[in-house]
Amino acid sequence: MNSTTSIARHSGLQKEILSLYRKFLRQSIIKDKSNAGDSSSSSLQTYIQSTFRARAQSIPKRDISRIEFLVLQGKRQLETLGDQNSTGFTVFTPKN
DSSP: OOTTOOOOOOOHHHHHHHHHHHHHHHHHHHHHHHTTTOTHHHHHHHHHHHHHHHHHHHSOTTOHHHHHHHHHHHHHHHHHHHSTTOOOOOOOOOOO
């Protein structure tokens, strides 16, 4: 390994967020297989990706308490999405 090459090291919280993101994407694939022919999972995957990206850009990296709150909220949402009775979800966005 070259001395000028640096390996990006992630904090515990960053690893937890990446793990949560991967779990959400895996769950969207599972939902896609169970809802064969339905386009809701591809929109679910798009929603997951856009939500994670938007929050990553909008929340300051130093706001640890808010990030931890959102991680806990995400874990609860993942449990709900993983429920066998759940087929997906709907997002309502108010018009401005």
